[in-house]
Amino acid sequence: MATEGKNLSAYDKGQLPDASKLRIGLVVSEWNEEITEGLYRGANETLMDCGVLPDNILRWNVPGSFELTYGCKKLLQTQKVDAVIAIGSVIRGETSHFDFVCHATSQGIKDLNLQFDTPVIFCVLTDDTKQQAIDRSGGKHGNKGSEAAVAAIKMATLG
Numbered sequence: 217m218a219t220e221g222k223n224l225s226a227y228d229k230g231q232l233p234d235a236s237k238l239r240i241g242l243v244v245s246e247w248n249e250e251i252t253e254g255l256y257r258g259a260n261e262t263l264m265d266c267g268v269l270p271d272n273i274l275r276w277n278v279p280g281s282f283e284l285t286y287g288c289k290k291l292l293q294t295q296k297v298d299a300v301i302a303i304g305s306v307i308r309g310e311t312s313h314f315d316f317v318c319h320a321t322s323q324g325i326k327d328l329n330l331q332f333d334t335p336v337i338f339c340v341l342t343d344d345t346k347q348q349a350i351d352r353s354g355g356k357h358g359n360k361g362s363e364a365a366v367a368a369i370k371m372a373t374l375g
Contacts, residue, residue: 225258225358227366229266233373236267239274240368241297243287245304247280251346254353255303255339258361259368266369281306281340282317285324292332298372300328301364304340305349318342335371339364 240263245252256275263273274295278287281304288300302325308314321340328336339360343349351357 225262225362227262227362232266232366232369234267235263235369235373236269237272238263238268238298238369238372239272239296240268240365240372241274241276241288241291241295241300243276243278243284243291243300243302245279245281245284245340246277248305248307248346248349251305251307251341251349251353252303254350254359255305255341255361255364258354258359259301259303259339259365260361262362262365263368266365268369280304280317281321284321284340285328288325288328288336289331292328292334292336297334299335299337299368301337301339301361301368303361303364305353306340306342307346307349308344314342335368335374337364337368337371 244256284302284304288302306317325336325338341349352360
């Protein structure tokens with residue numbers, strides 16, 4: 217597995233661009249809240265650790281991962297931000313619902329990156345089990361939210 221032996225929270229802030237003037241939007245799915253709150257904490261803590269001011273971190277909640285695309289779009293249309301992080305968690309169940317939600321969400325976020333000049337970072341866990349999601353949202357593999365925050369800083373300062 218891709219995260220085997222990796223800590224998703226590891227970064228060297230000395231190697232990152234200055235983030236002190238950035239404004240970052242976090243759109244957080246309420247579905248699988250235990251997981252998405254862990255991802256949110258990882259992203260929020262990393263952004264602040266890298267110099268983003270707490271008042272420059274904007275959080276919006278949406279019901280589920282499928283709604284992340286619309287939430288990110290509305291945030292981009294109504295708020296001045298340098299990057300947006302879409303935070304969600306989809307855990308495989310017994311039906312093909314998992315496949316439809318994962319595909320639509322990833323395509324939607326990709327489309328936002330083509331439509332807007334502000335980067336939208338994909339921080340949606342798509343795991344087979346809840347334990348895998350726990351391991352990647354602050355568990356034994358670290359926190360994918362932290363990794364997404366680093367990506368947001370890099371993309372917001374690109375070029």
